[in-house]
Structures are given as C-alpha cells and as structure tokens.
Amino acid sequence: MDTRSVTFLPAGVKVAVEPGIDLLTAAGKANIEIKAPCGGDGTCGKCAVIIKSGKAKARRESYLATRLAEKGLNLACQSLVEDEDLVVEIPKISAMGKHQVLVENVALGEGVSDALREYLLNVWQLKDLFKQKHEDPLHGYPLNPLCxxxxxxxxxxxxxxxxxxxxxxxxxxxxxxxxxxxxxxxxxxxxxxxxxxxxxxxxxxxxxxxxxxxxxxxxxxGHRHQPLYGIAVDIGTTTVVAYLLDLRKGTIVDTAGTHNRQARFGDDVISRIVYAVDEPDGMKDVHQSIIDTINTLIQDLLVKQRKINEADIRVMMTAGNTTMAHLFLGINPQYIRLEPYIPTANFFPVVKAQELGIRVHPDAPVFCFPAVASYVGGDIVSGTLFTAMGKADAQVSLLIDIGTNGEMVLGAGDWLVTCSCSAGPAFEGSGITFGMRAMHGAIEHMQINPETYEVSYATINNGRPLGICGTGLIDGLAKLRRTGIIDRAGKFQTHLPTPRMRIGEVGPEFVLVWAADTEIDRDIVISEADVKNLLRAKGAVFAGIRTLLNVVGFEFGSIETVYVAGGFGNYLNIPDAIAIGLLPDLPVEKYKFIGNSSAKGACMALLSAEAWAEAQDVAGKMTYIELSVGNMFMDEFISSLFIPHTDLTLFPNVDL
Amino acid sequence: MDTRSVTFLPAGVKVAVEPGIDLLTAAGKANIEIKAPCGGDGTCGKCAVIIKSGKAKARRESYLATRLAEKGLNLACQSLVEDEDLVVEIPKISAMGKHQVLVENVALGEGVSDALREYLLNVWQLKDLFKQKHEDPLHGYPLNPLCxxxxxxxxxxxxxxxxxxxxxxxxxxxxxxxxxxxxxxxxxxxxxxxxxxxxxxxxxxxxxxxxxxxxxxxxxxGHRHQPLYGIAVDIGTTTVVAYLLDLRKGTIVDTAGTHNRQARFGDDVISRIVYAVDEPDGMKDVHQSIIDTINTLIQDLLVKQRKINEADIRVMMTAGNTTMAHLFLGINPQYIRLEPYIPTANFFPVVKAQELGIRVHPDAPVFCFPAVASYVGGDIVSGTLFTAMGKADAQVSLLIDIGTNGEMVLGAGDWLVTCSCSAGPAFEGSGITFGMRAMHGAIEHMQINPETYEVSYATINNGRPLGICGTGLIDGLAKLRRTGIIDRAGKFQTHLPTPRMRIGEVGPEFVLVWAADTEIDRDIVISEADVKNLLRAKGAVFAGIRTLLNVVGFEFGSIETVYVAGGFGNYLNIPDAIAIGLLPDLPVEKYKFIGNSSAKGACMALLSAEAWAEAQDVAGKMTYIELSVGNMFMDEFISSLFIPHTDLTLFPNVDL
Ligand code: FES
Ligand SMILES: [Mg+2]
Ligand SMILES: [Mg+2]
The missing domain is CATH 3.10.20.880 (Ubiquitin-like (UB roll))
Structure with missing residues (x-):
C-alpha cells in the first residue's frame, strides 16, 4: 500500500504511515508521546498540534476542534493523514515530558528544586534513595529470593x-x-x-x-557460580519503574523509569479499559504497550550495566493496580469498569516471560502482586507489605496513595480495611485547565498578596511557567481561600478589584501568570470549575478516610502513623494538605512519606519468599469496603466539599 | 536441488527424492514399510529388494550384499539413489505385512485360522473382544474419567x-x-x-x-451437553493400538491399530535408541515417527466415526515400555541402553497434546503410564493394573509378557517383584532364518513323521508358506525334539536318513517346506543356529521366572494364576510351551490369556481416576530385580538351555 510521511517537530522524527491513520497514532509509531487523557476521543483537547505543511482531514467536526482551529491548532487524534505528506509541530504543552531524559540531562544539578529532586530521586533513582536513607531493600526480611x-x-x-x-x-x-x-x-x-x-x-x-x-x-x-538477576517493576498507570536486583547479594543494581506507553490510549485506567474493549485489536494494543514499555526499561538497565546478560535475568516481580495487572497479563479488563466492578482475578497465575514477550530469560517466572478488588490493586498490597502494617506487632496505621484514585488502607496486624475513592486525576494535573505533572516549568508554590492580589510563584527547575502541578494546586487552593478570593465552598468572589479576577469562557477564573511571562503564550488561570474539581478530589479522599474509620469505629486520634505513598506524596506540603481538608488534622510528625512503596514492596517480595508469602497473607486479610454501597461515603463526601470541612471541629488547628 | 524418482512395486507408488538417499528411507517417504530389524545397518539382510530399472550405488561392500547380489537382490538400506530414476520391487518377504488392511480385507471371514482370528481380534478389535467376553472396560472401577x-x-x-x-x-x-x-x-x-x-x-x-x-x-x-472422548494408546515397539473411548458413557467406541512407524529405525528398542542417539536428527525422526503413527490411528478412528470431531477428543492415555515412553515424549533415551541402564524418568509429567503435535484437542492432557525401570515399563504396569495383582485381596500370581524382552511380575497385594530378561526377538520371528510374525502364510503348526521325517504343516489363513511364526517355532521345537531330530541340548542329529536334514551355509538345518511349495521360492528351514536362538529365548524367560521365585523364597506351587499377556501370548500353545521348558509345569487351568493387557489397563486408567491412582501405587510398590547383578540369573539361565531343563524334576509332567 502507498504510504505518506509524517515528520514531527521539534524532534525531526519522520515516519511512513498509511493514509487514514490519525496523527496521535502516527506519533505513537514514531515513539513520540502526545498527551491524550481522553484516549483519543477528541474531547480533552490536550493533543493539540500545529500542522506546518501538508493538509490533514478532520475525522469529524466539533466545538473543541473549531475553537482550536481558530488558534491554528489541530487535535492530533482527530486529524487523519490523507493524500499529502505532513510536517507536524508538537507544542510543549502537548508533549509528554521525557522524565528520564530530564533526569539525565539536568543530572540533578543546579536549578532543580528540592521537591523535583526528591520526586525524581524517588521515582527514578530508588537505588540512591535506599542508599541515602541506609534503607535495606529487604527491609528486615531474610534474603531468600523467589528464584x-x-x-x-x-x-x-x-x-x-x-x-x-x-x-x-x-x-x-x-x-x-x-x-x-x-x-x-x-x-x-x-x-x-x-x-x-x-x-x-x-x-x-x-x-x-x-x-x-x-x-x-x-x-x-556442575557447581558453577552463576550470575542471577531479577527485575522488580512498579507498573503505574502513568509511570513505570523497573529495578534490576542482584539476587545473590540482595542488592539493587540499578533502576530505570519511563512513561507507561499506554498513555496514548488515555490517562486513566477507565479510558484504557474502554480502548481495550471497544477498539478493534484494542486489547492487543494496550497489552503490547505495557510489554513494550517494560522491555524498553529492561534494555535501558542492560545498557547501563553492560556486563549483564538478558538471559541472566531469571525472574520478574510486578506490582500494579488491578487494571494494570489485567492489561499486563492480557486479561479482559471489561468488568472492572462496569458495576458491580468485578476483576477477573485478584490472585494471578505465575507465567513465563516468553508467554508475555518480556525480554529476559524466556523461562523466567513472572509474578504479579495480588489485588484486593477492582480499585485496590497489587500496588497497594505491595505498599502495605512495605509498611509492615499487617505484622502482628503493628500499631494502628493509615496508608494513603493519592493518584487518580485515592486508595487507602487502615489497620493493624490482623485487621486491615481498605477502600478506593475516585478522587479524579486533579492532583495529577489532569482535568484542571492548566494542570500538569510535576515537571520542569510547573508552578509548585505561590504567594498572593492579600491586598493587591498580585501573585508571585516558584516553578520546578525555575523554568518559565507551563502550568500548575499537584503541590501547586493544593498550595493555590489554600492561598485562594486565605486571601478570600474564594469562599469556603469554593465560590469565586467576582467583585474583587483586580484584572486577575475575570469571567472566562466557562465562568469565573483567576489569572496566576500573564501570557507574556509564560512559555505557552497563554494566561495561566485557575477557574471556578478547577476549584470545584479540586474540592471534589480532596473531599473524596477525606471522606474515604472517614468511612474507613467509621466502619471499624475508630477516631482520628487512634491513628499512630499516616503513610503517604506515591510520587505525589513525597513532595506534598502536609500543612497545606491539612489546611484544605485533604488530610486529617494530625500532628505533622505522624506523617511519613514512603515514596514509591509499591516498587519497594516489589523488590522485597522478589528478594524474599517470606515477604512474598506475607504479601499473599496481607492481600487475603484485607477487607474491601465498597464505597458505593450505602450512604455513609456519600454523606461524608458532601460534608467534605468545603474548606476545610463542614464540621470545623474536625480541624481544630486549621484557621482559614 | 535436482531429484530422482523411485517407483516401488508392486504398489506402484512413486516418490521424488534427492540423490544420495537410500532406498529404505525412500520407501519410508513413500509410506511403504520394508523390514529392517537391524535398523538399516546392512547386517540383517531383511530389507532385500529387486532393482528392476535404473542403477543404484552401493553404500559399501559386504559379504551379505554380495551373496544377495548373486540372487539379483539388493539391500534397500545400502543402495543409494544416484543419477538415475529407479523402479524397485519389494518382494513379499521384505514387506511389512499390513495387519490392518489384512483384517479389513479378509473381514475375519472364511479361511482365517482360529489363532489368527483371536490374535487379530485381540490386537485390532479389542472392542469386540470386550463385548464377546462381556468384559467391562472399567473392570470393576467406578466411571470417573481423567477428564x-x-x-x-x-x-x-x-x-x-x-x-x-x-x-x-x-x-x-x-x-x-x-x-x-x-x-x-x-x-x-x-x-x-x-x-x-x-x-x-x-x-x-x-x-x-x-x-x-x-x-x-x-x-x-452454560450447561450444554458436550461430547467428550478420550484416546487410550498401547505404544508397542512393533504395534500401536488406539482405542477411542466415550468418557461420558465409559464405553469403547472403536479401535484401530497399525505398525509402529519407528520400525524403519530397527525392530527392537536398542536399535531405535542407537538411531536416536547416533544419527543426525535421529531423536527428532524417532520421536516424530511415533507421533505420526498415533496421528494416523486417530485419523483412522475419526474416519470410522464420522460424527466425532478431533477437538472433542480431550484427553489421552498411553502405555508403552520405558523406551517407547521416552521416545514418545522426546526424552533422550541414551542411558536406558548403557550400563547401569538408567531411564531419565519412570514417572512422566502430564503434557498437552499440542506440545507433542498429537492431533486431538490442542489442550488435551496426555498421560503416560509410569515405568518401573529401563526394561520394565508402563505397559507392564498397565498389565499389572489389569490383573488386579496389586489389590489387597490378590492371590500370588505371575504375569508374563513375552516379546523381545520377557517381562514378568510376581506378587500378591502389597508385594510385587519384577524383572526383564532379554529373551531376544526369536518368538516374534526375528533373528530366526525364516521367522516371521503371525500373519497370512506363517506356519503355526506342524507334524513330523517320526519314521520318514516328512512334515505336514498348517499356515495362518491357509496361505502358501512364507515363514514360521512364534507358535510355529515353539511347536517346531517340541516336534524336532520329540522325533529325535535334535537332542536335549538342541544339537542336530545330522546322520538321520532324510534329505531334509542337511548342512547349510551356516551349519546343520532341517527343511520344513521345499521351495516349490512356498510363496518365496526358497526352502523354509530351521537351522541349528535357530534352535540355539530359541533355546536362549525360552531359557531366559524360564530363568527369569525362577529368579523372581528365588528372590521371594517361593516355589512354582505357590502360584495360583499365571497371566499370559501380549498378542503372542494369546495363541500360545501352553502344553507345547511347557514341553520345551518355556513356561513352568503347572496345570493348564492356572494359565489365563489376558491379551493386550497394556491396552486394557490404559482404557481403565483413562476411564477411572481410581484406576489411575492404583497404577501409580502399583508402579511405586514394584521391586525391580536387576538380573545382571549377582550370578543367580546366569546360573538359572545356563540350566535352562536344555529341553525342557537340566533339572527334570522341575518338569514332572513333561516327557520329551
Ligand atoms: S540389512 Fe538392510 S535393514 Fe538390515
Ligand atoms: Mg503507583
Ligand atoms: Mg506390548
């Protein structure tokens, strides 16, 4: 068949594609990742590109496409290659940041904010993190690897x-x-x-x-000295991180991380399930994407450690949420999404690497952390293993992992209750007009002058502002409230005497940075709709915590430790998070950042059969609380849609 | 590459082959089977063919080849296709009889001797045999199929x-x-x-x-009524028989049998092991041959039962000797043959049909009967299961299966001892100048006039004589002795006044049938060397029985039942066999022919998990007696090289 060429700028990468293919897919073929939170549905508008030369055909007309067209932009997912070769520019705002490249380029040197450094170290350089903190990757378990x-x-x-x-x-x-x-x-x-x-x-x-x-x-x-390596992988919806472990020594040799290539099918698990189920070959594509992602990481690790052979990697451990585990194994994920939200399996069979096409020794067994329910997955079980909450002598603790969903576990030793609240991806920057991940150019702190309403801000890596990351949003929400720009219910005070307060296309908004000062030539704003989104997100998390406590009849005061997991957690400002009512009003000392506990648990389980056995035990004894059953969660949620809460007695130390 | 054509007569089948290939292999490609007991070594002389047109190249010169050349014959295994197309005639004596075709052609009607009918029914028509004898294929076990x-x-x-x-x-x-x-x-x-x-x-x-x-x-x-079939296969070194079972009803639907296509690599397990180990791709060829053999049988069964689908055959059970099991599964058989004769496995893993290329449902589990030692295999375990000798209430019994090896089991309930003596293939017609299998034209009975030494004989199916089968050889040996043609040590009385007694090329021989009366235009004789071979064969079997009894301290009198297994067994003349000292001198009523007990046991195990569990138990509790350790067997063997035995008190009822 005849093909057309598409050249993507600024990278200058050219691919040959068949007519009829959309530019989002074409970019995927060129290994260039474009944001596509809606999964290519043409509804999120994040995949905007500029067609520099040639003409593409619109898949269909839409309000969004028309608006973007006025600005010279096209939706990559809705633009089809037709007769002509194309040159397509991907604006910074549409490109997925290349985390890893970033780490290597800036080498964690000058100009990297503390938050970013810690985030990156945490996500990409767990090895160093363990070293810095003198953490033993075995975390007290005996060295007795799964292979x-x-x-x-x-x-x-x-x-x-x-x-x-x-x-x-x-x-x-x-x-x-x-x-x-x-x-x-x-x-x-x-x-x-x-x-x-x-x-x-x-x-x-x-x-x-x-x-x-x-x-x-x-x-x-004979009795030769055989090298013996394993790979532990945290399969995150957004980010995938792999650890190369020396199973004889019980040490982490190296680590690598990258985007989950499934991102081109949507930002969240739901879009990916929809794609897998509804598109022709959807399941194959989504499955293959995660396999490719992991294979790339393995190649990265092998290139870094030139003396290690692919065939000497003899075992693999993965931890991921329930959807990721299904997609990784190629199991139909459809019923995770449909009420009553049933996964095909919570405990997964051990399979051989060659069955999945993972490029380690073909006979290497591949383990998947057990899940608890459709929305409490192996990553949470792995994190719980890491916290030792399931051990006999554990005190009452709370584990929170805030991502698209807020998953949490409450318990001590014999009893563990868990739930998942759809916080939405607001804290990950998604669904917020100028939301973005914690990368170069993201606003992570701000001050608002309570009289002039002028804004000063700090961005990650001191880059020119591109958007606002999770920390920035939490900080912003606290500051908007503290300066009276919004009320306790999140309503904008539109009468304020500042040009920053204005009515935008979709309602009231507050300008944080004027276009001229940005990298994207657009005013960066927070809108009233954004604030409502943030309130729903923080309200869901808080309501989830309250519900778990109610179920077992405990109060906040009973909690000895709050483990905050996830890349997000690690650079969260705890007082801010308490101030907006996201986290309970407990002494800051009770909070512990545990970073990528899913990855750490996966390393432990790979290095110690005893830890792996404990993981099975933990998964087995976790009681899953389905929040959509009964009214308890909904009541708590509605009470939590205020700053910090309807019931101020729950936040005695907060004064907003 | 250029090819030459080889046309095989009388079938008229033509194949294209590359120059350099030998005619035995070429015949294999044409699916025509030529006898090759030595496995194509050029030493047995059984693969003689007549090259009618074209010229072949001799692989090497040999005494045997030269002698045959004088008669216008060539060794197929030593004749290589060179420049010319060939037309090759396969004399009847060199062709493998087509058992199954025979059965179908003669339809078990007129002109089939009782012995042949029973043999054929037994081997090819187990279904009918079961029916005739009102035997339940479950043999008392509950219907609880392995699938x-x-x-x-x-x-x-x-x-x-x-x-x-x-x-x-x-x-x-x-x-x-x-x-x-x-x-x-x-x-x-x-x-x-x-x-x-x-x-x-x-x-x-x-x-x-x-x-x-x-x-x-x-x-x-849903709960549909699914058809459910299984295949039970007796993998004999010579003959392979398959049974199609309806697992829901617990009945035999049909049965089919054929030669083991491995025959072209040699008649006995040793030649096959040598071929598998020494030839390039030998293992692959030998393994593939048995898979092809079984697939052909399955196709036969499916053609017979047109309504049954390949994919409805969901499980398979096989029983075969240890070498057959290794070759069937593709396990290196090398150490079975080398002292100390160690099989790789006695208990075999369950594998999926697709792993072996068996053409039933690809996911069908394939079971192999466990073996006891290198020369006591799953066929014997299966036979023992069939006899119920391992059951708690069993009386002392002896199971004998006489083929190339004589395998035997002695025991009752908790204890079972077993051994294998290399009887050699004499009773199967191999290694005897005019030996042949029990097929059309085989001499199976004879009378010798004690005064004139004239011979009258009966052949299977009343065909013109082609050779002598096992029964005929045992009968012949008894008659040669009774008439004083041989002495108790098997020495020929060369002075006897008859032209039938003469000195042939390799020593004394006695002419049974003159060339003019045969189908092969050669005098059919029994030579002194043949007699020595037969004495060694019968001596080995008897010495094996004696050794087992000695080991447990029992006498012949303790044996309540002697089970005689195998196709050979079924048409064995018991008084003859006792007279030559092959079988112990026990009342004829104690002997029971059990036919293809290996196949029957395989059917039982497939239909009943309880029977299969019993088979594991039987295999586990059998004590294997290695006859080459110590002198006991050798002493017994030497004493048994007389007719009937050195110690005549062991045969009080025999008067030869
Ligand atoms: S001599 Fe040709 S096969 Fe034996
Ligand atoms: Mg995670
Ligand atoms: Mg047999």
Whole structure:
C-alpha cells in the first residue's frame, strides 16, 4: 500500500504511515508521546498540534476542534493523514515530558528544586534513595529470593542404585529444600540424562519455590557460580519503574523509569479499559504497550550495566493496580469498569516471560502482586507489605496513595480495611485547565498578596511557567481561600478589584501568570470549575478516610502513623494538605512519606519468599469496603466539599 | 536441488527424492514399510529388494550384499539413489505385512485360522473382544474419567458479593469437587470475564483431577451437553493400538491399530535408541515417527466415526515400555541402553497434546503410564493394573509378557517383584532364518513323521508358506525334539536318513517346506543356529521366572494364576510351551490369556481416576530385580538351555 510521511517537530522524527491513520497514532509509531487523557476521543483537547505543511482531514467536526482551529491548532487524534505528506509541530504543552531524559540531562544539578529532586530521586533513582536513607531493600526480611540456584551432589547411578534420573534428582532436591511438590518441565527432562552426567551427578538447579511448590526453571551441569538477576517493576498507570536486583547479594543494581506507553490510549485506567474493549485489536494494543514499555526499561538497565546478560535475568516481580495487572497479563479488563466492578482475578497465575514477550530469560517466572478488588490493586498490597502494617506487632496505621484514585488502607496486624475513592486525576494535573505533572516549568508554590492580589510563584527547575502541578494546586487552593478570593465552598468572589479576577469562557477564573511571562503564550488561570474539581478530589479522599474509620469505629486520634505513598506524596506540603481538608488534622510528625512503596514492596517480595508469602497473607486479610454501597461515603463526601470541612471541629488547628 | 524418482512395486507408488538417499528411507517417504530389524545397518539382510530399472550405488561392500547380489537382490538400506530414476520391487518377504488392511480385507471371514482370528481380534478389535467376553472396560472401577465436564451455577456478582471471577469459580469448584489445588491457565483466565457472564454465572468446566490436583482444561458458558472422548494408546515397539473411548458413557467406541512407524529405525528398542542417539536428527525422526503413527490411528478412528470431531477428543492415555515412553515424549533415551541402564524418568509429567503435535484437542492432557525401570515399563504396569495383582485381596500370581524382552511380575497385594530378561526377538520371528510374525502364510503348526521325517504343516489363513511364526517355532521345537531330530541340548542329529536334514551355509538345518511349495521360492528351514536362538529365548524367560521365585523364597506351587499377556501370548500353545521348558509345569487351568493387557489397563486408567491412582501405587510398590547383578540369573539361565531343563524334576509332567 502507498504510504505518506509524517515528520514531527521539534524532534525531526519522520515516519511512513498509511493514509487514514490519525496523527496521535502516527506519533505513537514514531515513539513520540502526545498527551491524550481522553484516549483519543477528541474531547480533552490536550493533543493539540500545529500542522506546518501538508493538509490533514478532520475525522469529524466539533466545538473543541473549531475553537482550536481558530488558534491554528489541530487535535492530533482527530486529524487523519490523507493524500499529502505532513510536517507536524508538537507544542510543549502537548508533549509528554521525557522524565528520564530530564533526569539525565539536568543530572540533578543546579536549578532543580528540592521537591523535583526528591520526586525524581524517588521515582527514578530508588537505588540512591535506599542508599541515602541506609534503607535495606529487604527491609528486615531474610534474603531468600523467589528464584535461586541450588547445588546438588547426588550419588552416582549404579546397578545397585538404579533409580531413574528424575527420582534421584527429586529425592536429593527434597532433602535440600524440604519441598515435596516439585515440578520439572518436559523441556528440561528431555535432556536431563546428559545434563546430570556431564559432571558425574553434580548439578545446579535454578529453583523457584513458592507456597510449598517448587518449580525447576533450569538445570546446569556442575557447581558453577552463576550470575542471577531479577527485575522488580512498579507498573503505574502513568509511570513505570523497573529495578534490576542482584539476587545473590540482595542488592539493587540499578533502576530505570519511563512513561507507561499506554498513555496514548488515555490517562486513566477507565479510558484504557474502554480502548481495550471497544477498539478493534484494542486489547492487543494496550497489552503490547505495557510489554513494550517494560522491555524498553529492561534494555535501558542492560545498557547501563553492560556486563549483564538478558538471559541472566531469571525472574520478574510486578506490582500494579488491578487494571494494570489485567492489561499486563492480557486479561479482559471489561468488568472492572462496569458495576458491580468485578476483576477477573485478584490472585494471578505465575507465567513465563516468553508467554508475555518480556525480554529476559524466556523461562523466567513472572509474578504479579495480588489485588484486593477492582480499585485496590497489587500496588497497594505491595505498599502495605512495605509498611509492615499487617505484622502482628503493628500499631494502628493509615496508608494513603493519592493518584487518580485515592486508595487507602487502615489497620493493624490482623485487621486491615481498605477502600478506593475516585478522587479524579486533579492532583495529577489532569482535568484542571492548566494542570500538569510535576515537571520542569510547573508552578509548585505561590504567594498572593492579600491586598493587591498580585501573585508571585516558584516553578520546578525555575523554568518559565507551563502550568500548575499537584503541590501547586493544593498550595493555590489554600492561598485562594486565605486571601478570600474564594469562599469556603469554593465560590469565586467576582467583585474583587483586580484584572486577575475575570469571567472566562466557562465562568469565573483567576489569572496566576500573564501570557507574556509564560512559555505557552497563554494566561495561566485557575477557574471556578478547577476549584470545584479540586474540592471534589480532596473531599473524596477525606471522606474515604472517614468511612474507613467509621466502619471499624475508630477516631482520628487512634491513628499512630499516616503513610503517604506515591510520587505525589513525597513532595506534598502536609500543612497545606491539612489546611484544605485533604488530610486529617494530625500532628505533622505522624506523617511519613514512603515514596514509591509499591516498587519497594516489589523488590522485597522478589528478594524474599517470606515477604512474598506475607504479601499473599496481607492481600487475603484485607477487607474491601465498597464505597458505593450505602450512604455513609456519600454523606461524608458532601460534608467534605468545603474548606476545610463542614464540621470545623474536625480541624481544630486549621484557621482559614 | 535436482531429484530422482523411485517407483516401488508392486504398489506402484512413486516418490521424488534427492540423490544420495537410500532406498529404505525412500520407501519410508513413500509410506511403504520394508523390514529392517537391524535398523538399516546392512547386517540383517531383511530389507532385500529387486532393482528392476535404473542403477543404484552401493553404500559399501559386504559379504551379505554380495551373496544377495548373486540372487539379483539388493539391500534397500545400502543402495543409494544416484543419477538415475529407479523402479524397485519389494518382494513379499521384505514387506511389512499390513495387519490392518489384512483384517479389513479378509473381514475375519472364511479361511482365517482360529489363532489368527483371536490374535487379530485381540490386537485390532479389542472392542469386540470386550463385548464377546462381556468384559467391562472399567473392570470393576467406578466411571470417573481423567477428564470430565463439571457444571457450576455460581451466585451472580453484585456490589454485596463482589469477589473476583476467579475466586468465585474456584470456591464453587471446590465445593463441587472437594479439590483444593486448582490450576487455571492464563489463556482461559484472559477471557473468563466474558465466559461466565454469557449465561449469568452458569458455566461448564472441563476438568482433569488427578492426585489431589485439578487442572482446568476448558471453560464454556452454560450447561450444554458436550461430547467428550478420550484416546487410550498401547505404544508397542512393533504395534500401536488406539482405542477411542466415550468418557461420558465409559464405553469403547472403536479401535484401530497399525505398525509402529519407528520400525524403519530397527525392530527392537536398542536399535531405535542407537538411531536416536547416533544419527543426525535421529531423536527428532524417532520421536516424530511415533507421533505420526498415533496421528494416523486417530485419523483412522475419526474416519470410522464420522460424527466425532478431533477437538472433542480431550484427553489421552498411553502405555508403552520405558523406551517407547521416552521416545514418545522426546526424552533422550541414551542411558536406558548403557550400563547401569538408567531411564531419565519412570514417572512422566502430564503434557498437552499440542506440545507433542498429537492431533486431538490442542489442550488435551496426555498421560503416560509410569515405568518401573529401563526394561520394565508402563505397559507392564498397565498389565499389572489389569490383573488386579496389586489389590489387597490378590492371590500370588505371575504375569508374563513375552516379546523381545520377557517381562514378568510376581506378587500378591502389597508385594510385587519384577524383572526383564532379554529373551531376544526369536518368538516374534526375528533373528530366526525364516521367522516371521503371525500373519497370512506363517506356519503355526506342524507334524513330523517320526519314521520318514516328512512334515505336514498348517499356515495362518491357509496361505502358501512364507515363514514360521512364534507358535510355529515353539511347536517346531517340541516336534524336532520329540522325533529325535535334535537332542536335549538342541544339537542336530545330522546322520538321520532324510534329505531334509542337511548342512547349510551356516551349519546343520532341517527343511520344513521345499521351495516349490512356498510363496518365496526358497526352502523354509530351521537351522541349528535357530534352535540355539530359541533355546536362549525360552531359557531366559524360564530363568527369569525362577529368579523372581528365588528372590521371594517361593516355589512354582505357590502360584495360583499365571497371566499370559501380549498378542503372542494369546495363541500360545501352553502344553507345547511347557514341553520345551518355556513356561513352568503347572496345570493348564492356572494359565489365563489376558491379551493386550497394556491396552486394557490404559482404557481403565483413562476411564477411572481410581484406576489411575492404583497404577501409580502399583508402579511405586514394584521391586525391580536387576538380573545382571549377582550370578543367580546366569546360573538359572545356563540350566535352562536344555529341553525342557537340566533339572527334570522341575518338569514332572513333561516327557520329551
Ligand atoms: S540389512 Fe538392510 S535393514 Fe538390515
Ligand atoms: Mg503507583
Ligand atoms: Mg506390548
């Protein structure tokens, strides 16, 4: 078939595509990622591009497309390649930031704000984080990796001892490991006779022993010193991070992170499920995207560590939310999204790397952290493992992971209750007019003069402003309220004597930065609609916490520790978050940032069968509270849509 | 590459082959089977063909080839296709008889001897045999096939009961089956969400539940009546027989049998192991041959039963000797042959049909009967299961299966001892100048006039004589002795006044049929060397029996039943066999022919998980006696090289 070329600027990357393909897909083929929170539906407007040369065809007319066209912009997802070759410029605001490139370029040197540095270290450089804090990746568990070499010296066969090779091996292995349920695949059996005779019945067995079952993965002659590596992956909806672990030493060798390439099918899990279910080949595409993402990370790690061989990576552990786990394994995710929100599985089978196309040793077993429910996934179980909340001696603790959903776990030892509230992606910058992730150029702090309403701000990396990140939004909300620009219900005081307060296209808005001072040549504003979104987001999280406490009959005061997980958590300003009523009014000392606890838990489980067993136990004993059953959550939610709350006695220390 | 054509007569089949290929291989490609007991080594002389047109190149010179050349014959295995197209005639004596074709052609009607009829019925028509004898294929075990549909009606998912689909299924299945260890493959999990909702949480599960572990093989929506078939296969070194079973009814639907196509690599297991180990791609060829053989049988069965679908055959059970099991699974058989004779495995993993290329449902589990040692295989275990010798209330019994090896089992209930003696293939007609299998034209009975030494004989199917089959050889040996043509040590009395007694090329021989009366235009003789071979064969079997008895301190008198297994066994003349000292001198009533007990046991195990469990138990409790350790067997063997035996008190009722 005839193809057309599409050249993407500023990167200058050219791809050949067939006519009829849209520019969002074409960019994907060029490995260039364009924002597409709505999954290419033409409704979010974030995928705007400038067609510099050539003519594309509009998929259909829409109000949004028409408005953008006035500004010389086209929706990438709605523009189809037709007869002509195209040159397409991707404005900064539409491009996905290249986190990793950023880390490497700025080398965490000058000009990086503390928040960004910590965020990046946390997400991309867990190794260093562990080092800095003298954290042991085993976190107290014994080194007993999910895959290990066992060396056997068996009695040689003779006419007097003429047991078959397999029995000889199994008996010897049982003595060594106490495991009775041992499985050896046919492929290894086929050549076993030769293998065990090369060095006269001395062999090394690569074993994965889990839950009383031992799977033999490889058999080699003799007792050589074999390298042995594993990969632990946190599969986030947005970001995927991989850790290369030396299983013999129990150490983190290196780490790498990148965007989840599924982003081109939508920002949140729902868009991805819709794409997987509704599009032709959708499931295949969404599944393959995450596999490709992980393979890229593995290649990154191998390039960094030139002496390590792909085939020496013998096992993999993944932790991700329930949807990510389904998509990673290629399991139909459809019913996660539909009431009554049922995942196909919470406990996942162990599969071989080659079944998924993961580029490590083809026989490497791939483990997935168990989930609890459709919206409380393996990442939360992994985080809970990391906090040790499920251990017998644990005190009452709360774990919060705020992302698109706010997931939380409350409990101590034997009892753990958990829920998920659809906070929406506001704190991740999505659904907010100028929201963005915590990257170069994001506003993360601001001051508003209570008399002149003039704004001063600080951006990440001191870049010219591109938008507002999560911290900035929380800070902004607190400042808007403190200066009386909004009332406790989030309503804008439109009569204020400042040009920054104005009525925009969709209602009242407050200008934080004038276009001339930005990188994007547009006024950066917070609108009343944005504030409502933020209130709903913070209200949902707080209502979730209250509901969990109500269910078990506890008060805030019973909570000894609040673990704040996730990339977002780590640069959250706790007093701000309490001030707007996102987090409970507890002493700041009770809050602990634990960073990417999902990744840390995955490392622990890969390095220690005992930790992995604990993870199963934790997942099994978590009681999931479905917030849509009954009125409790809804009542709490409605009471939480104020700053900080309808019931001010819950926030005795807040004065806004 | 250029090819030449080779046309095989009398079939008239033409194949294109590359120059350099030998005629034995070329015939294999044409699906024409030529005898090749030495496996194409050029030493057995059984593959003689006549090159009618064109010129072939001799692989190398040999005494045998030169002698045959004088008669216008060429060794197929040593004749290489060179520049010319060839026309090659395969004399009857070199062609493998087409058992099955024979059965169908003669339709078991007129002119078929009783022995042949029973043999054929037994080997090819087990169904009818079972019917005739009112035998239940379950043989007293409950119908509980290794693969069955379980119908589940699960509570529908709701916000109140929001367990994941997998847990819901597993819990429901546990209730139904009491099985706690349930495995569901990823491929089924991927679409489980849809499957269970098609008929609102009513599903049918295809389950294989063995040894406390349940493997889910398929999941279908609703409670339809699904057809369900299994295949039980007796993988003999020479003959392979398959039974199509209806697993819902517990009945045999049909049966088919054919030669093991591995025959072109040699008649016995040793030649096949040598071929597999020494030839390039040898293992692949030998493995593929048995897979092809079985696939052909399955196609035969499906053609016979037009309404049955390949994909409705959901499980397969095989029983074969240890070498056959290794070759079937593609496991290196090398160490079976080398002292100390160690198989890679006695208990084999369950594999999926698609892993082996067996043409039934690709996910069908394939079971192999466990073996006991290198030369006591799954066929013997299966036969032992059939005899019920391992059951608590069993009396002391002896099971004998005489083929190339003589395998035997002695025991009652808790104890079972077993051994294998290399009887050699003499009773199967191999290694005997005019030996042949029990087919059309084989001499099976004879009378020798004690004064004139004239011979009258009966052949199978009254055909013109082609050779002598096993029964004929045993009968012949008894008659040669009774008439004083040979002495008790098997020495020929060369002075006897008859032209039938003469000195042939390799020593004394006795002419049974003059060339003019044969189908092969050669005198059919028994030579002194043949007699020595027969004595060694019968001596080995008898010495094996004696050794087993010695090991446990029993006498012949303790044996309540002797089970005689195998196609050979069924038309064995017991008094003859006792007279030559092959079988112990026990009342004829104690002997029971059990036919192809390996196949019958395989059917039982496939139809009943209880029988399969018993088979594991039997294999586990059999004590293998290695005859090459110590002198006991050798001493017994030497004493047995007389007719009937050195120690005549062992044969009080024999007067030869
Ligand atoms: S001599 Fe040709 S196969 Fe034996
Ligand atoms: Mg996460
Ligand atoms: Mg047999």
């Amino acid at each position: 290990r070499w066992v060396q056997l010296t068996m009695p040689a066969a003779s006419l007097q001892d003429n047991r078959d090779d397999l029995s000889r091996l199994v008996l010897s292995l049982r003595k060594e490991t106490k495991c009775t349920d041992i499985n050896i695949p046919l492929s290894l059996l086929r050549k076993l006779g030769d293998t065990i005779r090369v060095e006269n019945f001395k062999i090394s067995i690569l074993l994965s022993e889990v839950g009383g079952k031992a799977e033999v993965i490889a058999i080699e002659p | 069955r549909w379980v119908q589940l009606t699960m509570p529908a998912a709701s916000l109140q009961d929001n367990r994941d689909d997998l847990s819901r299924l597993v819990l429901s299945l546990r209730k139904e089956t009491k099985c706690t260890d349930i495995n569901i493959p990823l491929s089924l999990l991927r679409k489980l969400g849809d499957t269970i909702r098609v008929e609102n949480f009513k599903i049918s599960i295809l389950l294989s539940e063995v040894g406390g572990k349940a493997e889910v093989i398929a999941i279908e929506p």
